[in-house]
């Protein structure tokens with residue numbers, strides 16, 4: 001459980017690649033409820049650094065949908081694209097510590113060398129370290145990678161408040177990872193760690209699709225001298241085909257014409273049910289009043 005001495009700061013950090021959908025609503029609801037149960041703050045951060053995936057107006061639509069659902073955030077919402085000097089400063093520190101190197105490998109080259117090495121398993125492309133000791137002659141830097149430790153130091157474990165104890169061997173399961181992409185965009189892993197640290201986030205509540213990013217983020221926090229927040233990853237909403245719902249497939253009608261009661265029936269109650277919350281409600285206020293203690297009960301059933 002979160003420590004009772006540190007003030008609780010949680011956050012919801014959607015990418016504006018489309019409107020809020022069932023999957024992101026579930027993550028938003030879980031992080032909001034967790035902040036409320038702990039009498040904490042709930043921040044909203046728009047993760048808009050993958051400029052190729054941003055959809056015009058999606059950020060405003062997400063903000064409006066959250067408000068319509070009754071989820072109001074504390075303080076001003078932030079946009080990662082307005083915080084670039086923070087990422088630059090973090091990179092500078094990693095460089096000074098000799099933890100970063102230029103990588104000239106294309107995705108295809110990495111894929112081919114992983115196949116050659118006969119790596120199988122979880123399907124993740126573990127970077128084989130080709131450029132670790134410098135770029136081969138004729139290779140052009142495409143991005144910057146962070147060196148992960150070898151041996152025992154590569155094992156990063158944490159206790160997820162939903163899934164229990166988890167661990168990952170960073171070198172074997174993730175490999176040196178990108179912090180600045182070849183297209184010049186800041187990588188998600190670096191930006192999320194810098195922002196969670198700078199914003200004082202103490203509890204990260206998000207979808208389980210990010211579970212395997214957490215060990216990399218714990219390592220980056222260590223490398224940058226930042227504290228480790230607590231983590232809780234809620235199950236991901238899949239469609240009938242078992243695929244993770246995307247903004248394209250899980251669209252919800254949040255437009256301003258939708259009556260609040262329909263929002264309750266078509267979005268909030270199904271999201272709560274998905275989280276295993278037994279909530280009946282006739283209006284939005286009633287919903288949140290009941291959902292907060294239901295979340296506390298749900299958590300007390302977890303490991």
Ligand code: GLU
Pocket residue numbers: 012013014015047192205206207210
């Ligand atoms: N921006 C990420 C997403 O929309 C979430 C990042 C996080 O919660 O750490 O999937």
